[in-house]
Amino acid sequence: MAQTPLPDHPMRYALANELHARPFPVLKAPCRAMYLAIKKVENAAERDRSEDLAHLEALLDRYGASRPAPNADQYSGKLGRGFLKWEMHTEFVTYTLFATEPHSEPFSPDLFNLFPRDWLADAPGRIVTSCVVNVETVEPEDREDYMNRNFPGWFVPESLTASAVTEDTAVVVGDFQIDEHGHMRFAVLAHPDITDSRLGRIVQRVLEVETYKSMAMLTLPTARKVSGTVAHLDRELAENAAGMARESNEAAEVLRRLLTMTAEIEALSSATAFRFGAFEAYEAIVMHRISALRERRIGDHQLLSEFMMRRFDPAMRTCRSSKGRLAELSGRAERAANLLRTRVDVANQEQNVEILKAMDRRAALQLRLQETVEGLSVVAISYYAVNLAAGLLAPIGYKLGLDKTHVVALLTVPVVIAVWLGVRRLKHTLTDGEDGHG
Structure with missing residues (x-):
């Protein structure tokens, strides 16, 4: 806990340790490295990572080696006659075996036999790349002779790469070809005075170049x-x-x-x-x-x-x-x-x-039709109203010396006006009622 009154952020130590979670190996020449990168074919980033950890534990159990911590994403420890480094990445896992004992045949895949065949067959994925790295100590003045003597039999000349690295402390060689055993080959010719940590960084970077190159090519x-x-x-x-x-x-x-x-x-x-x-x-x-x-x-x-x-x-x-x-x-x-x-x-x-214009035309037509109907209604109602009123007022007309025809003539105009005003009033009352309801 921090020596302050403030508590630590819950991720403080986890994030600080993440910077040191994947240390470079420390190697001493001569040595050899056998490397595997395994990836699921589909949806590797969303895989069940517990399967990768279980597969590692199955390998460790065969050699009686100690198991990693729960939910670990990296492990290193002795495995048989070699030293194993295991790492879990976003889409793949890597197994690197280091061995210090010499071998009479350069790039011999015998170290690969530390991975049992049935265990490999049960891997939760497929091999993306596999490499054999041969590390030798060669004096600078002997490099050219060493390369001329050995490289034609080890590498394909057309794709051969060779360069001095990190202030001429080593030469890295490879051809990015898959050999008859199904592995890539890389050679590291180390200066006698190179430090073990620098040699480990060089080998690790060579393996990472091949791995991420293969992943990018997918x-x-x-x-x-x-x-x-x-x-x-x-x-x-x-x-x-x-x-x-x-x-x-x-x-x-x-x-x-x-x-x-x-x-x-x-x-x-x-x-x-x-x-x-x-x-x-x-x-x-x-x-x-x-x-x-x-x-x-x-x-x-x-x-x-x-x-x-x-x-x-x-x-x-x-x-x-x-x-x-x-x-x-x-x-x-x-x-x-x-x-x-x-x-x-x-x-x-x-x-x-x-459509709106057509509706306007139809509305105007309906209005004219309505006005025509209103006029006809006024005429019809007036006709019946005049006849009805004339029948009622005929006796009075007789007393005044007027026959029925004169009574009808006198009643027609006021009745028509009254009916017309009544129809208009009724129309306005209905229209105002609809507007108020809306």
């Missing part, structure tokens, strides 16, 4: 597949865009196709987002590890960085291109859909305007 098949799909969708988008430029009554159908295409593009983006994000991180680690070696050319051999520039970088450019094209296609499809959606909305609004 994106290349995905990039090629995405590139083909994007090309197909790009042509379809161009056809739909051309259809948008023409006056057409099929805008709604084109919009439906565009929305379907946009959904397909988004699904493809979601499915490849992790892989495209991971390759960039892995590529950055590869370049950083090579930079940390601080290479210097030896003779006419190509540098490790030159090999990566010629062989690795084009693959990464393909991945970046596919990722960029997919993002660009997604943006263009979204813009096209928005434009067409706007066009459909405008067309719908124009249709609504026409």
